[in-house]
Amino acid sequence: MSQSVRRALEVVELLAGTPRSPSDVAEVLDTHRSTALRLLQTLVDAGYARRLPDGRYSLGYRMIGLAQRAQEQFDLRAIGHPHLVELTAQTGCTTHLAAIDNGHVVYVDKVEPTDSPRILSQIGRPVPLHTASAAKAILAHLPSDRLDLLLDGWAFTRHSVSTITTREAFLADLAAARERGYAIDDGEYEDYINCIAVPVRDATGDVVASVSVTALRALRDLDSLRADLPRLLQTATDISRDLGWVAT
Amino acid sequence: MSQSVRRALEVVELLAGTPRSPSDVAEVLDTHRSTALRLLQTLVDAGYARRLPDGRYSLGYRMIGLAQRAQEQFDLRAIGHPHLVELTAQTGCTTHLAAIDNGHVVYVDKVEPTDSPRILSQIGRPVPLHTASAAKAILAHLPSDRLDLLLDGWAFTRHSVSTITTREAFLADLAAARERGYAIDDGEYEDYINCIAVPVRDATGDVVASVSVTALRALRDLDSLRADLPRLLQTATDISRDLGWVAT
DNA sequence: GGATGTGTTGCACTGTGCGCAACACGCGTG
């Protein structure tokens, strides 16, 4: 729709990764140096980026202000957050809250234990549908037409040896998750990470989100995580109830 | 430099205020409905905005993720935050950390007490130089050339009866603040709010930031705030020391 | 039935954002 805006946002994403030099930005955007510079200046003007003393550019302070405002507008996150914090405290694992947003499954919240072993997920980023348990827990309970909509055109890219790479196998996995009551990621994205996830329902009873517990396999393998399943289910129930859901 | 990007960011700011309908956005931007819609869709695509069930648009989840990344890049904020939290706990007031960024004084951090009496400041937004004590505390210690740079073209707009509206009077106020060791905002922006602020120094001894305590006059008048001055000074010293400053 | 607001699309015009080139500047290095 809008090329320059798209580029600008691309720059923001770039700076979110790590501070960059102007020429660096120009190269990644595959554009002229002056163009990148003009873009950066616009962003700096708005407070979305800032120039570091060493000449590189990073995200600006305005970002934080925006996020604070954003959080106030996110009922789901606001409701879920305290529950995630508790779950993280109980399990010692990184926990995620995921939801469907604009045709993607995105992480809505993420709480890491204090001794955080760096999980690479990022709030607001689309979740890989066919590997993340948080995605599976939602997809498993979606009506088939909405599921098809999300899955159409989805590439079952292999990320590790255990990645599910065909739609048929994936649908079978979803069915298993539905029956089981929780979804699994058995090192399907990063082979050294596994997670389990359960669905969250809203007032109408529809599954709209999921909660997941993630851990390094070396610290907590799948069986170990399963031991926390009751806590996980309790958290999901709590959030669902806060969303207005009443057990049937 | 870039009109469409500027517009896009304007939309983001708009949504940060409160969720808006498309036609609403179009009107504010003074642009055609379809243009606004196209813009919104680009933002939604990127996760920076989202469509609410009722058709309005608000900020997107990606905002939060970006802010988390941003915070990791902000040494000053990262360093100052815990001290602000403590100061807020001690005083029961809203506290701010302000710094110079891109030719403006901006709030870098803000901590509100749990029973938050809604102060309207926003992180990343430029601070009104001639009213906010947080700005004065910094300006009072700036070399005159840098001060002139910031002040040139600044309009001393009257916001309340006590607003200082001339450059001369303002410079006198700064001198007083410098001598006194702390700066004051005596209801100069909103007449029912007053604050005091003290400077923060970096490793080179330059004043680069300030900490302020803000309160409703009805709850804490200036004299009452002054009682917390030792705590405020201690906080500023702590942050300065964390920044590498050593007392002379 | 009409009124209102959203979302979409095709088209034509215009202006804006782009690439480019040239220059000033600061910094470190051989």
Added chain:
DNA sequence: CACGCGTGTTGCGCACAGTGCAACACATCC
């Protein structure tokens, strides 16, 4: 010191992106 390298700035001309507009389908509400 001259040189290379990267940043920052500016003027220019062109192409095309982005805009405005109009017309449509579609919901919802009264």
